[in-house]
Amino acid sequence: MLFRIARSKDGETISHYDQYKVEVKEGMTVLDALFQIQDKMDPSLSFRYSCRGAVCGSCAMLIDKIPRLACKTQLSTLKRDDKKNEMNLEPFPALVEAPNGWSPSDEVLVEPLPNLPLLKDLVVDMCRFYETLEKLKLWIDIEKGTEYRNQSPEERKRIDRLVNCIMCALCYGSCPINAENEDYLGPAALAKSWRFFDDSRTPNPDRFLKDAKGESGAPLCELIMNCVRVCPKGVAPGGAIRKIKEAE
Amino acid sequence: MTLKHDVLVIGAGLSGLRAAIELAEDTDVAVITKVHPLRSHSVAAQGGINAALSKDDSWEQHAFDTIKGSDYLADQDIVETLTKRAPQTVIENERWGTAFSRTEDGELAQRPFGGAMYPRTCYAADKTGHNLLHTTYEQAMRKGIKFYEEWYVTSLVREDERICGLTALEISTGEIHGFVAKAIIIATGGFGRVYGKSTNSLINTGDGCALALRIGASLKDMEFVQFHPTTLYGSNILITEGARGEGGHLLNSEDERFMERYAPEQMELAPRDIVARSIRKEIEKGRGIEDEYVHLDIRHLGEEKIKSRLPGIREICRNFAGIDPIDEPIPVQPGQHYSMGGIHCDGTGATSISGLFSVGETSCMSVHGANRLGGNSLLETLVFGPIVAQAALEYIENASFADSSCVEDIAFRDRSKLQAMVVRSEGESPNILRKEMKKTMDNLVGVYRSQEDLEEALRTIRNLRERFEKISIGPTDIRFNYSLIRTLELENMLLLAEIITMGALMRRESRGAHWRSDYPERDDSEFLKHSLFTLMESGAIKTEYIDVTLGKFEVKERKY
Numbered sequence: 077m078l079f080r081i082a083r084s085k086d087g088e089t090i091s092h093y094d095q096y097k098v099e100v101k102e103g104m105t106v107l108d109a110l111f112q113i114q115d116k117m118d119p120s121l122s123f124r125y126s127c128r129g130a131v132c133g134s135c136a137m138l139i140d141k142i143p144r145l146a147c148k149t150q151l152s153t154l155k156r157d158d159k160k161n162e163m164n165l166e167p168f169p170a171l172v173e174a175p176n177g178w179s180p181s182d183e184v185l186v187e188p189l190p191n192l193p194l195l196k197d198l199v200v201d202m203c204r205f206y207e208t209l210e211k212l213k214l215w216i217d218i219e220k221g222t223e224y225r226n227q228s229p230e231e232r233k234r235i236d237r238l239v240n241c242i243m244c245a246l247c248y249g250s251c252p253i254n255a256e257n258e259d260y261l262g263p264a265a266l267a268k269s270w271r272f273f274d275d276s277r278t279p280n281p282d283r284f285l286k287d288a289k290g291e292s293g294a295p296l297c298e299l300i301m302n303c304v305r306v307c308p309k310g311v312a313p314g315g316a317i318r319k320i321k322e323a324e
Numbered sequence: 325m326t327l328k329h330d331v332l333v334i335g336a337g338l339s340g341l342r343a344a345i346e347l348a349e350d351t352d353v354a355v356i357t358k359v360h361p362l363r364s365h366s367v368a369a370q371g372g373i374n375a376a377l378s379k380d381d382s383w384e385q386h387a388f389d390t391i392k393g394s395d396y397l398a399d400q401d402i403v404e405t406l407t408k409r410a411p412q413t414v415i416e417n418e419r420w421g422t423a424f425s426r427t428e429d430g431e432l433a434q435r436p437f438g439g440a441m442y443p444r445t446c447y448a449a450d451k452t453g454h455n456l457l458h459t460t461y462e463q464a465m466r467k468g469i470k471f472y473e474e475w476y477v478t479s480l481v482r483e484d485e486r487i488c489g490l491t492a493l494e495i496s497t498g499e500i501h502g503f504v505a506k507a508i509i510i511a512t513g514g515f516g517r518v519y520g521k522s523t524n525s526l527i528n529t530g531d532g533c534a535l536a537l538r539i540g541a542s543l544k545d546m547e548f549v550q551f552h553p554t555t556l557y558g559s560n561i562l563i564t565e566g567a568r569g570e571g572g573h574l575l576n577s578e579d580e581r582f583m584e585r586y587a588p589e590q591m592e593l594a595p596r597d598i599v600a601r602s603i604r605k606e607i608e609k610g611r612g613i614e615d616e617y618v619h620l621d622i623r624h625l626g627e628e629k630i631k632s633r634l635p636g637i638r639e640i641c642r643n644f645a646g647i648d649p650i651d652e653p654i655p656v657q658p659g660q661h662y663s664m665g666g667i668h669c670d671g672t673g674a675t676s677i678s679g680l681f682s683v684g685e686t687s688c689m690s691v692h693g694a695n696r697l698g699g700n701s702l703l704e705t706l707v708f709g710p711i712v713a714q715a716a717l718e719y720i721e722n723a724s725f726a727d728s729s730c731v732e733d734i735a736f737r738d739r740s741k742l743q744a745m746v747v748r749s750e751g752e753s754p755n756i757l758r759k760e761m762k763k764t765m766d767n768l769v770g771v772y773r774s775q776e777d778l779e780e781a782l783r784t785i786r787n788l789r790e791r792f793e794k795i796s797i798g799p800t801d802i803r804f805n806y807s808l809i810r811t812l813e814l815e816n817m818l819l820l821a822e823i824i825t826m827g828a829l830m831r832r833e834s835r836g837a838h839w840r841s842d843y844p845e846r847d848d849s850e851f852l853k854h855s856l857f858t859l860m861e862s863g864a865i866k867t868e869y870i871d872v873t874l875g876k877f878e879v880k881e882r883k884y
């Protein structure tokens with residue numbers, strides 16, 4: 077299988093693309109392919125990884141112009157003619173501008189996740205994304221006590237999807253608003269705000285809603301829902317943002 | 325540039341974060357981690373965390389199960405601490421916000437887990453580690469803890485009998501910096517990736533054990549490696565014990581619940597080592613499927629239960645094996661899962677080097693002995709994180725900073741070593757050595773072991789260590805040089821592989837996870853002891869045995 081991979085030794089912009097021929101084995105993922113390249117063809121290729129099981133959120137990147145986790149993307153699902161690969165994402169430049177000579181029908185294109193500064197090859201600077209967690213103070217202000225709190229299964233269910241977020245930033249990298257506006261807090265942080273607001277146990281839930289409604293928050297969202305389509309964990313951040321917009 | 329902090333924690337998994345949170349208010353603490361904290365392996369833990377919360381359960385019962393499970397090699401005083409503190413530890417994390425699964429009346433739900441006589445495993449669906457780690461990291465953010473993210477620790481530095489600092493490679497720049505510290509806590513997790521078939525994250529390479537060993541600290545019980553019975557055939561991603569806890573059946577090629585033969589009472593919920601060996605036996609006897617795996621069948625639990633209790637498992641099966649466990653059985657085989665051994669330390673994490681502590685999977689106190697029970701290791705990270713932090717705090721009260729020249733010398737040495745490594749243009753690729761090491765460990769130092777196999781493994785590993793001196797990484801860049809990082813990890817793993825194999829060879833008995841086909845009995849007269857490994861200045865490894873701390877639980881035959 078042919079791979080065309082974005083390269084950037086010094087960061088900031090993609091300097092060129094390198095092509096590699098990967099030997100495919102059954103069950104192989106894009107992450108496996110990247111390791112094969114690093115091990116056997118080009119040790120200078122840089123990319124992040126850790127769990128290889130779609131739980132740690134390290135390996136978000138743009139694969140055939142769709143933001144996805146490299147470890148969760150089976151090679152067998154790529155280059156198929158069926159519609160499964162189409163996500164109907166609202167386009168913005170990084171999702172549509174293809175490098176010269178790329179042949180979409182038989183070449184896997186791997187590029188860094190958009191909307192974050194490029195550091196090297198497939199490694200992007202996640203700081204801006206992580207900082208949103210601190211800006212919104214996305215943690216519980218602990219109250220003193222020695223007992224656990226009760227929570228009914230129904231109450232727990234309300235936050236079920238939201239607590240599954242692995243902070244991979246795929247939503248951030250897929251969002252046309254984040255592409256244009258660096259200040260926009262983005263889908264993951266807002267969804268997490270709603271997770272705390274809607275958790276029956278949270279001591280002062282209103283602060284989460286108030287901050288999420290702030291000027292860099294939910295008001296900037298145009299409910300485009302790319303985030304919902306790319307999220308590898310079914311978190312549906314756009315749904316949470318809609319609720320934030322609607323909540324009083 | 326030399327950096328300075330009172331206490332340095334290496335590792336931002338659950339144990340490192342929990343220790344740092346404890347220290348943040350009282351001292352200048354910083355955490356160094358080779359990946360962003362949320363990418364630490366703790367995030368992958370699925371099944372749950374144990375605590376005797378119910379009125380019908382007790383810490384004594386939890387302790388008994390743990391000690392029996394450990395095949396009596398756990399130190400009973402330390403198990404007592406673990407189990408006594410379990411309820412408050414789980415409650416603390418609940419109060420921090422972890423979204424534990426609930427019973428109908430809103431209590432913490434608890435599921436049965438292997439080797440436990442009572443359902444005492446609290447869980448957040450089958451994403452317990454994910455929920456605990458994200459919550460604990462939130463609290464670390466709240467405390468404003470200083471992180472050095474994506475820094476790879478290359479060496480520890482000692483001055484006489486005490487620790488004085490470390491060196492670390494800043495991955496984003498490729499530069500090595502020295503750090504001076506009064507105390508260092510190693511919380512670097514396990515070394516599962518010494519094996520090929522492993523449930524562990526790719527970053528679990530045992531760096532902390534190798535770092536500590538190189539400056540004279542000892543490692544303990546390294547031969548005890550847990551093989552999880554049910555890892556997904558192919559990728560070896562874990563299929564949690566929770567799947568059996570919820571009622572899943574193990575079936576051989578004849579659709580027979582073969583656990584009846586090996587553990588008629590506990591069946592699928594016998595401890596891991598027993599289930600893993602049973603599966604291997606079935607495969608050896610020709611009752612495996614494709615001679616490689618057996619089936620874990622959860623279809624009878626029904627769609628609803630699978631979706632609510634085991635959603636992560638369903639996701640894994642669909643993504644990585646292309647099957648839906650609602651309709652099809654899951655192909656599983658044993659794979660490396662947990663490192664019981666680790667850095668030799670006491671119940672406060674203190675090692676033989678003053679100011680050097682260890683906690684979590686990298687440490688060996690030992691709470692798990694020869695075999696860890698599921699749900700006890702997440703517990704270990706959160707119970708001992710604060711205990712070890714307190715011990716470090718006490719230690720630094722009377723400790724001073726060493727002169728920075730000691731770390732600068734080592735930083736200089738490390739820079740030269742790395743420089744030489746990256747410029748060498750001729751030689752074998754580290755990739756070849758890595759593959760050979762993993763294959764050797766999988767095949768010869770696995771679930772079943774024998775003198776002959778182990779001797780062969782030892783020869784191979786020693787040969788690989790020699791060949792490592794002459795490898796060539798190939799042309800790389802200075803920044804984000806992951807080929808270099810992976811080569812340094814390989815160097816660490818080769819050292820540990822040798823020690824694991826030596827330990828397995830030495831221990832001529834079968835106990836817990838360590839099973840010798842040529843010595844199938846447990847031998848308490850000779851081996852009711854911890855093994856200890858120390859690197860001598862000559863480069864040779866000294867081995868010895870030390871006593872286990874026994875207590876009120878009498879050593880008995882371990883039957884299920």
Ligand SMILES: Cc1cc2nc3c(=O)[nH]c(=O)nc-3n(C[C@H](O)[C@H](O)[C@H](O)COP(=O)(O)OP(=O)(O)OC[C@H]3O[C@@H](n4cnc5c(N)ncnc54)[C@H](O)[C@@H]3O)c2cc1C
Pocket residue numbers: 334335336337338339340356357358359360361364365366367368369370371372373374452453475476477478511512513514523524525528531532562661662683684685686698699700701702703705
């Ligand atoms: C798939 C799976 C499922 C599991 N499920 C359960 C379960 O249900 N219940 C249970 O009790 N246990 C479970 N375990 C075990 C449990 O997850 C681990 O034992 C525990 O999370 C270890 O935590 P830790 O803090 O010690 O280390 P880790 O979480 O592994 O963290 C290690 C840290 O050290 C850092 N580090 C390592 N080397 C370096 C270096 N050279 N320089 C800088 N930083 C470094 C890493 O960046 C990381 O932050 C499971 C394990 C696996 C593999």
Ligand code: SF4
Pocket residue numbers: 240241242243244245246247248263264267303306307308309310311312313
């Ligand atoms: S919401 Fe989904 S896509 Fe966004 S960070 Fe979380 S898991 Fe990733």
Ligand code: FES
Pocket residue numbers: 124125126127128129130131132133134135136145146147148
């Ligand atoms: S490597 Fe962990 S999500 Fe891909």
